[in-house]
Amino acid sequence: xxxxxxxxxxxxxxxxxxxxxxxxxxxxxxxxxxxxxxxxxxxxxxxxxxxxxxxxxxxxxxxxxxxxxxxxxxxxxxxxxxxxxxxxxxxxxxxxxxxxxxxxxxxxxxxxxxxxxxxxxxxxxxxxxxxxxxxxxxxxxxxxxxxxxxxxxxxxxxxxxxxxxxxxxxxxxxxxxxxxxxxxxxxxxxxxxxxxxxxxxxxxxxxxxxxxxxxxxxxxxxxxxxxxxxxxxxxxxxxxxxxxxxxxxxxxxxxxxxxxxxxxxxxxxxxxxxxxxxxx
Amino acid sequence: xxxxxxxxxxxxxxxxxxxxxxxxxxxxxxxxxxxxxxxxxxxxxxxxxxxxxxxxxxxxxxxxxxxxxxxxxxxxxxxxxxxxxxxxxxxxxxxxxxxxxxxxxxxxxxxxxxxxxxxxxxxxxxxxxxxxxxxxxxxxxxxxxxxxxxxxxxxxxxxxxxxxxxxxxxxxxxxxxxxxxxxxxxxxxxxxxxxxxxxxxxxxxxxxxxxxxxxxxxxxxxxxxxxxxxxxxxxxxxxxxxxxxxxxxxxxxxxxxxxxxxxxxxxxxxxxxxxxxxxxxxxxxxxxxxxxxx
Numbered sequence: 022x023x024x025x026x027x028x029x030x031x032x033x034x035x036x037x038x039x040x041x042x043x044x045x046x047x048x049x050x051x052x053x054x055x056x057x058x059x060x061x062x063x064x065x066x067x068x069x070x071x072x073x074x075x076x077x078x079x080x081x082x083x084x085x086x087x088x089x090x091x092x093x094x095x096x097x098x099x100x101x102x103x104x105x106x107x108x109x110x111x112x113x114x115x116x117x118x119x120x121x122x123x124x125x126x127x128x129x130x131x132x133x134x135x136x137x138x139x140x141x142x143x144x145x146x147x148x149x150x151x152x153x154x155x156x157x158x159x160x161x162x163x164x165x166x167x168x169x170x171x172x173x174x175x176x177x178x179x180x181x182x183x184x185x186x187x188x189x190x191x192x193x194x195x196x197x198x199x200x201x202x203x204x205x206x207x208x209x210x211x212x213x214x215x216x217x218x219x220x221x222x223x224x225x226x227x228x229x230x231x232x233x234x235x236x237x238x239x240x241x242x243x244x245x246x247x248x249x250x251x252x253x254x255x256x257x258x259x260x261x262x263x264x265x266x267x268x269x270x271x272x273x274x275x276x277x278x279x280x281x282x283x284x285x286x287x288x289x290x291x292x293x294x295x296x297x298x299x300x301x
Numbered sequence: 302x303x304x305x306x307x308x309x310x311x312x313x314x315x316x317x318x319x320x321x322x323x324x325x326x327x328x329x330x331x332x333x334x335x336x337x338x339x340x341x342x343x344x345x346x347x348x349x350x351x352x353x354x355x356x357x358x359x360x361x362x363x364x365x366x367x368x369x370x371x372x373x374x375x376x377x378x379x380x381x382x383x384x385x386x387x388x389x390x391x392x393x394x395x396x397x398x399x400x401x402x403x404x405x406x407x408x409x410x411x412x413x414x415x416x417x418x419x420x421x422x423x424x425x426x427x428x429x430x431x432x433x434x435x436x437x438x439x440x441x442x443x444x445x446x447x448x449x450x451x452x453x454x455x456x457x458x459x460x461x462x463x464x465x466x467x468x469x470x471x472x473x474x475x476x477x478x479x480x481x482x483x484x485x486x487x488x489x490x491x492x493x494x495x496x497x498x499x500x501x502x503x504x505x506x507x508x509x510x511x512x513x514x515x516x517x518x519x520x521x522x523x524x525x526x527x528x529x530x531x532x533x534x535x536x537x538x539x540x541x542x543x544x545x546x547x548x549x550x551x552x553x554x555x556x557x558x559x560x561x562x563x564x565x566x567x568x569x570x571x572x573x574x575x576x577x578x579x580x581x582x583x584x585x586x587x588x589x590x591x592x593x594x595x
């Protein structure tokens with residue numbers, strides 16, 4: 022496979038530069054990232070691409086590996102994200118927003134543009150998520166530590182979460198973390214802030230975990246929930262990625278939500294109690 | 302969607318799956334192939350199952366999707382037709398059984414009319430070669446082929462039947478391996494007949510076996526399944542006239558199944574210049590019989 026020819030073809034160059042410009046809005050940083058990715062890719066006669074098995078098309082594989090190199094560059098420059106626990110539970114789109122806003126100090130509008138340009142996500146969802154992260158993490162973007170590319174030690178990549186923000190300890194949330202999570206959710210929905218009693222929030226969390234155990238979602242159901250609710254993808258996009266018709270995704274989601282409500286009611290939180298608790 | 306729906310969805314999405322996936326993480330090429338819709342239905346399902354459990358792979362997949370969206374789309378209309386076709390293909394197994402015959406007929410018609418590319422999985426490529434070589438199967442004839450294997454009627458067949466009925470097979474490691482092997486053979490049959498994969502069925506019944514002290518994980522059964530795929534492809538390849546591409550595709554499949562010692566020696570024996578389709582068939586048949594007789 023002639024990777025050199027493919028990489029430097031006009032069409033591919035245009036595509037890769039578009040990608041870099043979108044990923045790093047600062048032109049100087051974009052150029053540095055492109056050169057770094059090219060160095061990584063072309064080292065040892067395009068050694069990174071040598072494991073190609075022709076499972077995907079060469080162009081797509083090249084773009085995927087190039088993109089991976091860009092993320093490696095970002096990690097080596099800005100460190101690995103260590104988000105607070107509540108943010109971790111909100112899902113991948115939120116983690117990405119956190120990374121871009123708080124670690125890389127990308128402008129909020131550029132973050133929204135990056136995540137919505139392809140039309141996969143709803144603009145208002147992303148906008149609210151950006152506002153929530155900025156509103157809830159007061160020192161977001163204030164403590165940026167840049168690492169030199171020459172410093173390749175693993176330890177150098179980690180950024181310790183700033184004061185007052187919890188790192189992600191394990192899979193169980195504490196009462197205070199439940200409270201933070203629920204508050205963030207309210208804010209995300211554009212509702213006024215309401216304080217939750219941490220003990221009550223903890224009880225809510227226990228009921229939720231019981232309901233989750235009771236529901237026993239299949240892998241595909243869990244994946245669909247993650248894509249729709251955590252990643253903020255449009256139903257049509259979820260359908261495209263799962264190779265399902267959009268209407269089937271909508272129907273499955275509606276059915277799932279009904280099941281979840283029933284399980285939650287069985288765990289002690291009926292519809293009305295839930296609404297009262299969340300102040301909906 | 303109401304605010305309470307969104308909170309419900311978010312909460313359950315966050316806590317639905319906390320256990321780690323049992324299989325290895327997906328590499329970039331698999332993710333790229335998944336994004337392009339080039340995986341076989343079986344591999345696609347396995348990849349999506351992994352993504353549901355593995356946050357790291359999911360994030361990587363999202364990034365790949367973002368990047369791939371930047372690639373120029375040569376013909377949006379053709380792209381739409383292809384995704385509609387893939388969506389139809391993947392959901393056809395969820396339709397009522399009486400749609401099956403109609404589905405197969407329509408799929409065949411669409412395959413002729415639409416320029417849908419074959420997935421690049423070596424096994425699929427091999428099967429495409431079979432089709433091109435004129436190896437067409439009558440389902441009745443294909444299932445009869447199963448019955449021609451003497452051992453099929455033995456414990457192996459019983460284990461499969463038990464598993465189809467939703468019961469755990471009368472469990473030994475060999476029985477489980479034979480069921481996995483059968484799944485492989487049946488995959489070839491069913492792919493050629495466009496009726497669906499049996500490996501998903503094997504994976505679905507595995508949890509029933511988990512209570513057994515002598516149970517085998519999926520990874521251990523995988524070589525047996527690959528061997529079954531290879532054996533099935535070899536058998537049907539012999540009836541047609543296998544081309545060099547097809548044989549190299551078989552080699553790729555074989556390498557994946559090479560964890561059995563006899564597989565490796567067989568591969569060494571046939572990869573020279575002088576191998577012919579007949580020799581491959583004869584040796585494959587011996588290997589197949591040895592495996593089934595084990």
